[in-house]
Amino acid sequence: MSxxxxxxxxxxxxxxxxxxxxxxxxxxxxxxSILLGFFIGAIFMVVFNTQVVNAWSNFGADPGLAFxxxxxxxxxxxxxxxxxxxxxxxxxxxxxxxxxxTETLRFAAPLIMAGLGVALTFRVGLFNIGATGQIMMGLAxxxxxxxxLHMPMVIHMIxxxxxxxxxxxxWGMIVGILxxxxxxxxxxVTIMLNYVATALFTFFLRQPGLLLESNxxxxxxxxxxxxTAMLGSLFGxxxxxxxxxxxxxxxxxxxxxLMERSTFGFRFRMVGHNPSAARAAGIKVENTFVWALALSAxxxxxxxxxxxxxxxxxxxxxxxxxxxxxxxxVALLGGSRAxxxxxxxxxxxxxxxxxxxxxxxxVSPEVLGVVKALIVLFIAAPPIIRxxxxxxxxxxxxxxPVKHSAKVSK
Amino acid sequence: MKLELRNITKSFGTxxxxxxxxxTLEPGEIHSLLGENGAGKSTLMNVLYGLLQPDSGExxxxxxxxxxxxxxxxxxxxxxxxxxxxxxxxxFSVAENVVLGNEPTGKLxxxxxxxxxxLVKEISDRFGFDIDPDAKxxxxxxxxxxxxxxxxxxxxxxxxxxxxxxxxxxxxQETDELMEIMRxxxxxxxxxxxxxxxxREVQQVxxxxxxxxxxxxxxxxxxxASANELATLMVGRExxxxxxxxxxxxxxxxxxxxxxxxxxxxxxxxVDGVSFSIRNGEVLAIAGVQGxxxxxxxxxxxxxxxxxxxxxxxxxxxxxxxxVREALESGLGYIPEDRKKDGLVGEFTIxxxxxxxxxxxxxxxKGVQIDFAKxxxxxxxxxxxxxxxxxxxxxxxxxxxxxxxQKVVVARELGRELKVLVAxxxxxxxxxxxxxxIHEQIIEARDSGKSVLIISTELxxxxxxxxxxxxxxxxxxxxxxxGKTSREKxxxxxxxxxx
Numbered sequence: 059m060s061x062x063x064x065x066x067x068x069x070x071x072x073x074x075x076x077x078x079x080x081x082x083x084x085x086x087x088x089x090x091s092i093l094l095g096f097f098i099g100a101i102f103m104v105v106f107n108t109q110v111v112n113a114w115s116n117f118g119a120d121p122g123l124a125f126x127x128x129x130x131x132x133x134x135x136x137x138x139x140x141x142x143x144x145x146x147x148x149x150x151x152x153x154x155x156x157x158x159x160t161e162t163l164r165f166a167a168p169l170i171m172a173g174l175g176v177a178l179t180f181r182v183g184l185f186n187i188g189a190t191g192q193i194m195m196g197l198a199x200x201x202x203x204x205x206x207l208h209m210p211m212v213i214h215m216i217x218x219x220x221x222x223x224x225x226x227x228x229w230g231m232i233v234g235i236l237x238x239x240x241x242x243x244x245x246x247v248t249i250m251l252n253y254v255a256t257a258l259f260t261f262f263l264r265q266p267g268l269l270l271e272s273n274x275x276x277x278x279x280x281x282x283x284x285x286t287a288m289l290g291s292l293f294g295x296x297x298x299x300x301x302x303x304x305x306x307x308x309x310x311x312x313x314x315x316l317m318e319r320s321t322f323g324f325r326f327r328m329v330g331h332n333p334s335a336a337r338a339a340g341i342k343v344e345n346t347f348v349w350a351l352a353l354s355a356x357x358x359x360x361x362x363x364x365x366x367x368x369x370x371x372x373x374x375x376x377x378x379x380x381x382x383x384x385x386x387x388v389a390l391l392g393g394s395r396a397x398x399x400x401x402x403x404x405x406x407x408x409x410x411x412x413x414x415x416x417x418x419x420x421v422s423p424e425v426l427g428v429v430k431a432l433i434v435l436f437i438a439a440p441p442i443i444r445x446x447x448x449x450x451x452x453x454x455x456x457x458x459p460v461k462h463s464a465k466v467s468k
Numbered sequence: 469m470k471l472e473l474r475n476i477t478k479s480f481g482t483x484x485x486x487x488x489x490x491x492t493l494e495p496g497e498i499h500s501l502l503g504e505n506g507a508g509k510s511t512l513m514n515v516l517y518g519l520l521q522p523d524s525g526e527x528x529x530x531x532x533x534x535x536x537x538x539x540x541x542x543x544x545x546x547x548x549x550x551x552x553x554x555x556x557x558x559x560f561s562v563a564e565n566v567v568l569g570n571e572p573t574g575k576l577x578x579x580x581x582x583x584x585x586x587l588v589k590e591i592s593d594r595f596g597f598d599i600d601p602d603a604k605x606x607x608x609x610x611x612x613x614x615x616x617x618x619x620x621x622x623x624x625x626x627x628x629x630x631x632x633x634x635x636x637x638x639x640x641q642e643t644d645e646l647m648e649i650m651r652x653x654x655x656x657x658x659x660x661x662x663x664x665x666x667x668r669e670v671q672q673v674x675x676x677x678x679x680x681x682x683x684x685x686x687x688x689x690x691x692x693a694s695a696n697e698l699a700t701l702m703v704g705r706e707x708x709x710x711x712x713x714x715x716x717x718x719x720x721x722x723x724x725x726x727x728x729x730x731x732x733x734x735x736x737x738x739v740d741g742v743s744f745s746i747r748n749g750e751v752l753a754i755a756g757v758q759g760x761x762x763x764x765x766x767x768x769x770x771x772x773x774x775x776x777x778x779x780x781x782x783x784x785x786x787x788x789x790x791x792v793r794e795a796l797e798s799g800l801g802y803i804p805e806d807r808k809k810d811g812l813v814g815e816f817t818i819x820x821x822x823x824x825x826x827x828x829x830x831x832x833x834k835g836v837q838i839d840f841a842k843x844x845x846x847x848x849x850x851x852x853x854x855x856x857x858x859x860x861x862x863x864x865x866x867x868x869x870x871x872x873x874q875k876v877v878v879a880r881e882l883g884r885e886l887k888v889l890v891a892x893x894x895x896x897x898x899x900x901x902x903x904x905x906i907h908e909q910i911i912e913a914r915d916s917g918k919s920v921l922i923i924s925t926e927l928x929x930x931x932x933x934x935x936x937x938x939x940x941x942x943x944x945x946x947x948x949x950x951g952k953t954s955r956e957k958x959x960x961x962x963x964x965x966x967x
Contacts, residue, residue: 320836321827328824331815338772338802338810339825340793 088391088398091436092405096136099429103135103421104128135421142415143408153296158411160292160299166407167306168361168381173388173399174313175357179244180394181317182350183330188233188248190382191255192226192355194375196362198259199225201269201373204283204366214286218367219305223359229255230355234348244351252382260375271372280373289367302364306403309360314396316353326350358382387434406430469495469530469546469627469659471516476525478511485511486522487683493628493659498650500662500674502702504899505869506857508683509663513630517549518542548621549630554613558606563588565605566620591619595652611642615649628659635669647673665702665899667695703901713911716935719748722799722919723769723888728778730761730768738764740943741778746888746919751910753922753934753951756962761943762923763805766892769921770802771795783887796825799887803877803894805923807870811877814866818858819847821865822880846883854879855905871902878906882913889913892923907932927955 104110113120113127141147143162149155172189179186200222209217233251236242262269263278271281289301317323328336329346337343365377388406392398409430413423471493478486485508493499503509514520516527518536526533529545536542539549556565563584572587574580588601597615605613614634621629631650635643650660650673664670670677674691679701687701699707723746730739738761746752754762767773769780771792779788785798796802804810812821823832823843831842847861856875858868865873874895881889891910895903910933914920924930930937934951939961946961 319838321833321838322836324820324823324827324838328813328816328827332809332813334810335813335824337792338770338804340791340796340828342791342793 085393088393088437091433092391094436095429095433098432099425100132100135102425102428104131106422107131107420134419135416135425138416138419138421139408139412139426142412157297158415160297161411162404162407163303164299164407165410166403167303168364168379169384169388169406170306170400170403171309171364172358172361172381172385173392173403174309174396175354175361176385176389177392177394177399178313178317178326178354178357179350180389181330182326182346183333184237184347184350185245186230186233186248186351186354187245187383187386188230188251188355189358189361189385190378191248191252192229192358193362193365193378193382194252194255194259195229195355196222196226196359197366197373197375197377198262198269199223199359200363200366201280201283202262204287205269205281208284209286211286214284215289215367218283218287219360219363222363222366223356226359226362227352227356230358231348231352233355234351237347237351238344244347256375256378263374278374282370282372283367287367289364300368302368305360305364309357310396310400313357313399317396322349358385361385384430387430390434390437470528471547471628471659472528472531473512473516474526474528476512476515476522476527478515478520478522484683486515488525489680489683489685491678491685493661494675495627495659496654496657497675498654498660498662498673500664500670500677501680502664502667502670502677502698503680504665504702504901505871507680507702509680510632511683512680513549513632513661513663516542517547517630543621543624543626546625546627547630548618548624548626548628550614550617550621550632550634552633554617556605556613556616559604561602561604562599562608562616562619563601565616566601566623570624587623588619591622595622595649595656597649609642611645614642614646618649618653622658626658628661629653630661630663632663633665634662635664635666643669667698667702667900670698671695699900703904707900707904714915716751716914717749717917719917721745721747722783723921724779724781725769726779726781728765728768728780729776730764730773731776732764737776738943739768742940742943742945743778744938744945744948746921748887748917748919749914750935751914751920751922751933751951752936752938752948753924753930754938754940755924755927755930755934755958756940758925760940762925762940763892765940766802766805766890766921766923769795769890770800793825793828799885801881801884801886801889803881803889803891805892805896807873807877812865812873814864816865817862818851818856818865818868818876819843819861821876822847822850822861822883824880826880826884850879850883854882854909869899871898874898874906875902878909882909886913886918888919888921890921890923893925894922895926895929903929927958930958931955 110127110131113124117124141158143158146155146158149157172193175192176186176189200218203218203221204214207217208214229251233244233247236247237244260278263280264270266274269280271279289305291297292299292301292303317326325336325341325346328339329341329343333343336346361381365379365381366373369377384406388399388402391402391405392400409426413426416426417423473489473491476486476489477484489508489512491499491501491512501509501512511520515522516536518538518541527536528534534545536545557568560568563581566588567584572580572583574583585601588599591597592599592601597619599612599615599619605616608616618629634646647669650662654660654675662670662673671691671693677689677691677693677698678685679687679689679698681702681704686704689697689701696707725745726743728739728742729737732738740761742765744752754765756762764773768775771787771790771794775788779786781787782795782798782800787795787798787800790798808814813824823846826832827838830839831846832839834842844861850856851858851861854875856868856872856879858872865876868876878894889910894910895906898906907929910920910922922930922933931951936948936951937953937958938948939946939958941962941964946964946966949957949961
């Protein structure tokens with residue numbers, strides 16, 4: 059009998075190849091995963107709806123009602139999602155009707171920005187789950203500038219955004235340097251730094267000399283940011299949408315240019331697909347990791363600015379709102395491409411915006427959590443299962459050389 | 469079992485992959501199917517194995533016509549197939565793999581693993597496979613995994629075995645073992661279809677040879693045919709396996725390696741005080757059995773591996789402590805020995821692969837942006853010049869055949885201004901036509917005044933290209949001899965016996 063091997067942890071190269079396969083983002087598989095997620099979500103709604111259960115226990119008396127109750131439950135639930143996230147069909151006028159869409163955009167913006175950050179590292183072959191910590195550090199930077207420094211309109215806001223991006227980028231760079239210098243696994247380092255960053259931000263919020271609100275007490279909470287630093291409202295009262303959505307548009311455009319057009323992106327992708335070929339082509343793979351993680355965290359910093367500079371009132375750590383983790387899902391779902399991340403961010407933004415009205419319609423908002431989780435599971439599961447059993451990938455088709463160039467018969 | 473394929477035709481769109489192909493396999497016969505990549509060998513075998521349905525033509529077993537709608541039916545009829553990529557589950561044992569899908573069951577329908585073990589042991593002993601039924605497949609060397617595949621077919625009573633490019637993944641030693649096994653199987657009555665494009669193997673084992681080219685049977689030469697004859701049939705034109713060379717016109721020394729010592733990842737001394745120099749217009753080949761430090765030597769010259777002591781000078785620039793990028797920019801071109809690992813990004817297009825090491829500067833970069841127009845123009849020129857067979861520059865590298873992939877690497881390195889070319893195993897796993905082409909390109913580089921370092925374990929290749937030959941053994945150079953040195957003498961040197 060040969061030596062026994064345990065299938066406890068996959069070697070890092072395996073993690074990379076799994077990641078790569080998940081990232082290869084077959085659109086059909088993603089679309090099917092979303093559909094299947096919604097389908098199973100519908101089952102949840104139906105099974106846990108007391109009216110449906112009652113109707114089915116009286117199936118013999120009225121089978122029509124049993125079936126129609128299923129239909130109505132699903133229609134009510136997802137209808138409420140639509141009304142809450144896209145267009146409110148119950149409202150009288152167009153302006154009120156369109157309000158849910160602006161809410162979706164508002165929720166989607168930070169998800170898209172942080173999602174782009176995670177997506178960038180995915181394409182370099184790194185699994186960065188440190189967006190949470192990077193957002194925390196970005197928040198610290200944004201909050202310091204917006205509450206402690208005082209500047210004119212617009213300039214204050216721009217400085218605050220830059221501070222958020224810079225603080226986050228430095229935090230991300232630490233991961234890169236640790237990985238490049240010591241070979242530390244970025245997954246573990248980013249998880250750990252998430253805790254450190256959250257604690258650090260809380261600590262800053264408690265320090266009167268740093269971020270604690272003036273005349274503040276024991277709760278870690280900041281002052282209200284200066285109005286000069288705020289991302290202003292876009293459509294005035296009645297709408298919550300603010301200029302953060304423009305930050306997201308800029309971020310998407312920059313990400314697309316960086317990854318698809320620039321030579322940096324070319325090298326990032328090269329390292330992501332085949333680090334040893336990149337090395338042989340003269341690329342310093344370790345340095346690439348450092349820059350990629352710093353840039354990635356910069357995107358998270360934009361999300362932090364969006365959060366920290368838009369709230370009427372003092373900040374606490376809760377402003378992070380789980381964006382750092384949802385960003386991972388958004389990046390996965392979007393296949394790490396600019397367009398995909400936008401679509402995925404909008405979907406998740408719609409979930410956030412619509413969950414309240416679903417609750418009103420009598421559907422537990424956790425159903426949406428289930429749908430989200432299932433979508434990720436369906437996308438990520440096949441490569442992971444293949445990796446655990448070390449099954450070969452489905453073979454890529456080798457093209458038969460069709461073009462026989464004239465040179466053959468020389 | 470007598471197996472006949474009659475007038476098989478199969479087309480995909482406008483491409484006729486198999487055009488009226490007929491082939492007979494007698495009991496106990498080894499029938500080689502010889503053809504270049506893309507000649508239609510695999511299509512034909514997929515038709516036989518029920519994976520594809522032919523457009524016309526028929527399959528006969530012992531004179532009776534059969535129709536296979538699926539591989540299961542082909543297997544049931546006694547046809548076994550060993551694919552180039554093994555269909556094994558790495559974490560399962562040999563016995564488990566062999567019975568997978570056809571499990572012997574005992575009481576209560578439980579898996580009878582003992583029966584499976586006995587079956588494997590019995591087949592393994594009968595043919596001298598030397599396989600432990602309890603070994604985990606992932607712990608076995610590639611050659612043994614292949615034997616597991618063969619056992620799998622035999623366990624299902626295969627009377628005719630199809631081996632699809634079985635030697636592509638094997639070391640020379642494992643290849644010899646496989647040839648031995650094939651002969652043993654044939655002697656016991658199993659017929660074998662042996663698909664390959666390697667001439668030497670065909671000459672070694674075949675009872676009969678069928679050559680196909682562009683979907684058609686072009687000849688059924690005698691098993692005694694010479695390598696040149698077979699190559700000519702396969703490629704469809706005169707192939708001269710000897711590369712023609714003008715006498716070297718020597719210039720100044722562009723690559724000087726002095727007292728080079730290199731350690732591997734475990735701090736073993738892999739290159740031990742190696743010195744040589746190459747002049748412009750000259751090819752120096754490093755010969756030697758794999759694992760005698762050649763790989764590390766090449767990596768050290770390029771800057772991929774740290775140099776412990778000694779020096780490397782490229783065109784007057786000391787690159788001993790340089791990064792890879794600096795070495796490349798000083799005029800060094802590098803063809804790595806493992807193109808899939810170090811030479812290409814499979815997920816990138818051909819155009820992207822052709823700029824892999826050119827992303828920092830013009831012509832590929834315009835500031836920090838890629839100059840797409842320029843990139844595509846260069847790509848199309850190189851595809852034309854280096855005869856890369858592809859539909860477009862946007863085809864992914866992983867979709868190309870081995871020979872075309874290697875041409876992409878060669879085109880990239882020779883496509884820019886070079887002073888020195890370092891080529892490690894430049895034609896490993898490449899078809900005959902591409903070997904000839906790549907050798908021509910290398911000689912052309914030499915004739916245009918570049919210093920060329922070839923590292924090859926193939927003596928044929930060394931003799932075809934080298935002006936001088938340095939033989940490496942255990943990290944040291946045994947001797948540097950003339951390019952016309954006899955095989956016998958080189959063989960001795962490769963075993964460490966100084967000239």
